[in-house]
Amino acid sequence: MEECRLTGDDIACLRGERLLFRRLSLALSSGEALHLAGPNGIGKSSLIRILAGLRRPYAGVINRMGAIGLLDERPVLDEHLPLGKALDFWSRIDASAQSHWEQLGLEPLADVPVRYLSTGQRKRAALARLAGQGAPIWLLDEPLNGLDSDAVATCESMVAQHCASGGIAIIASHQPFAMPGLTKLMLGEYAA
Amino acid sequence: MSAVLALLKRDLALLTPGAHGGGGRRGGTMLPLLFFLAVAMLYPFAVGPDAPLLARTGGGVIWVAALLAAILPLDRLLAPDVEQGFFDQWALRGISEELVVAVRMIAHWLSFGPPLMLATLPAAALLGIDGATLRIVELGLLAGTPGLAAIGIIIAALTVSLRSGAALSGLLVIPLAVPLLIFGAGSLSTGGEGGLALTAAISLALIAAAPFAGGAAIRAAREG
Structure with a gap:
C-alpha cells in the first residue's frame, strides 16, 4: 500500500453554540492505528467527520496524504436493491473487485434487499464496501455496533490486516477494540 | 469516466419510470405522467365542450400541466442520497457534488421530459389541438423541459x-x-420561432448554472 499520513494540529470543534473539544493534535503514519474513546456526545463522530474533510474544524489544520475511507452508522447502500447489486455500484465507482465477501459472511445475503438486513448485517456490508474502496486511511465510527462476537473478531482482524499492510485506521468507539499496536486517545481530556 | 457512467446508470434506474430497479423502488414512478394526462383529461370537463376554446387554450394547459408534473419527483431527487450518506462517500472519492448534480439533472430530465412529450400526443387529441399548434407545443417542451429540470434540481438541492x-x-x-x-x-399565440429560441436560451442558462448552484447548496447543507 502507498505511503500515507494523517495529521491534525490544534483542532477544535464547535457544534452549534457548544465547544466540544479543543487543542487536539494527532499524527498517524503508515501502519498506525488510533482508538478514539470517550462517552457519548464528547465529539467522536464530529472528529471523524473533521478528519475526513466533511466538516470544517472550528480551529486547527488537518493534513492528509492518501485517500479516506469512511464507515459510519449508515451503510450507504440502496435500500431497495439486493445486497449484491447495491455493493456492485460501489465496485464500479471504485473500479475494484468485491472483496472480503466470504470473510464477512455476506454470500448468502447477495439476493436479499438491503432494507431487510439487520443492523449487524448492514454493518458487515458496509465493511465490505470500505474494504473494496482500497483507501489507505480508514476512519471507522462505531464499527462494532450491532456486530455479533464472530463479526467483531472479523472486523478487528480486517483492521489489523489493513494496518499491517501499511494503512492507517482511526476507530471511534465506546467499546473496547482488540488489536495489536492500538494507541488510545481519550477525547474527554480535550473537552472544553 | 466509468464513475460518471455508474452514476448515470444508477440515477436512471432510480428515476426513470419502467426501468427495472431490482424489485421495489425509491422514486421513479409513472405518477408525473399520469398527473399530466389527468389534467389534460379534466380540463375539457371543467370548461365544457367548446371545441374552439379548447383548441385555443389547450397548448397553455399542457404547459401548466407539464410544469406541475415536473415538481412531483423533486423531494426524492437529492434528499435521500444526502441523508443516506452517498454524497459524503462520493466526496471522499473525489467525485464532486457538481458532477453528481449534473448527472442527476440529465437523469431527471430523461425521466420526465421525453415521457411528457410523448404524453402530449394523447393530451393534444383530448384538447382538440391541431397539428401546427401541436408542433409548436412539442418544440416548446423540448426547449423548456431541460430548463424545468435545471430549476428542479437547484430547488431540490436548496431544500x-x-x-x-x-x-x-x-x-x-x-x-x-x-x-x-x-x-x-x-x-x-405568436406562432413564432422567437419565443422558442428564448425558451431554449433560458433553459441553457439554467442548465449551465444548476450544477454549481446545486453543488454549493449540498456542501452548505453538510456543514450544518
Missing part, C-alpha cells in the same frame, strides 16, 4: 436538509419557472 422540503420546493419552483412559461407558452 435538501429541510424537513418540509417537498411542499416548499413546489412553491419555490413556480416563480422561477414563470419566464419559461411566458416564452414557451407565449410562442403558441
Whole structure:
C-alpha cells in the first residue's frame, strides 16, 4: 500500500453554540492505528467527520496524504436493491473487485434487499464496501455496533490486516477494540 | 469516466419510470405522467365542450400541466442520497457534488421530459389541438423541459436538509419557472420561432448554472 499520513494540529470543534473539544493534535503514519474513546456526545463522530474533510474544524489544520475511507452508522447502500447489486455500484465507482465477501459472511445475503438486513448485517456490508474502496486511511465510527462476537473478531482482524499492510485506521468507539499496536486517545481530556 | 457512467446508470434506474430497479423502488414512478394526462383529461370537463376554446387554450394547459408534473419527483431527487450518506462517500472519492448534480439533472430530465412529450400526443387529441399548434407545443417542451429540470434540481438541492422540503420546493419552483412559461407558452399565440429560441436560451442558462448552484447548496447543507 502507498505511503500515507494523517495529521491534525490544534483542532477544535464547535457544534452549534457548544465547544466540544479543543487543542487536539494527532499524527498517524503508515501502519498506525488510533482508538478514539470517550462517552457519548464528547465529539467522536464530529472528529471523524473533521478528519475526513466533511466538516470544517472550528480551529486547527488537518493534513492528509492518501485517500479516506469512511464507515459510519449508515451503510450507504440502496435500500431497495439486493445486497449484491447495491455493493456492485460501489465496485464500479471504485473500479475494484468485491472483496472480503466470504470473510464477512455476506454470500448468502447477495439476493436479499438491503432494507431487510439487520443492523449487524448492514454493518458487515458496509465493511465490505470500505474494504473494496482500497483507501489507505480508514476512519471507522462505531464499527462494532450491532456486530455479533464472530463479526467483531472479523472486523478487528480486517483492521489489523489493513494496518499491517501499511494503512492507517482511526476507530471511534465506546467499546473496547482488540488489536495489536492500538494507541488510545481519550477525547474527554480535550473537552472544553 | 466509468464513475460518471455508474452514476448515470444508477440515477436512471432510480428515476426513470419502467426501468427495472431490482424489485421495489425509491422514486421513479409513472405518477408525473399520469398527473399530466389527468389534467389534460379534466380540463375539457371543467370548461365544457367548446371545441374552439379548447383548441385555443389547450397548448397553455399542457404547459401548466407539464410544469406541475415536473415538481412531483423533486423531494426524492437529492434528499435521500444526502441523508443516506452517498454524497459524503462520493466526496471522499473525489467525485464532486457538481458532477453528481449534473448527472442527476440529465437523469431527471430523461425521466420526465421525453415521457411528457410523448404524453402530449394523447393530451393534444383530448384538447382538440391541431397539428401546427401541436408542433409548436412539442418544440416548446423540448426547449423548456431541460430548463424545468435545471430549476428542479437547484430547488431540490436548496431544500435538501429541510424537513418540509417537498411542499416548499413546489412553491419555490413556480416563480422561477414563470419566464419559461411566458416564452414557451407565449410562442403558441405568436406562432413564432422567437419565443422558442428564448425558451431554449433560458433553459441553457439554467442548465449551465444548476450544477454549481446545486453543488454549493449540498456542501452548505453538510456543514450544518
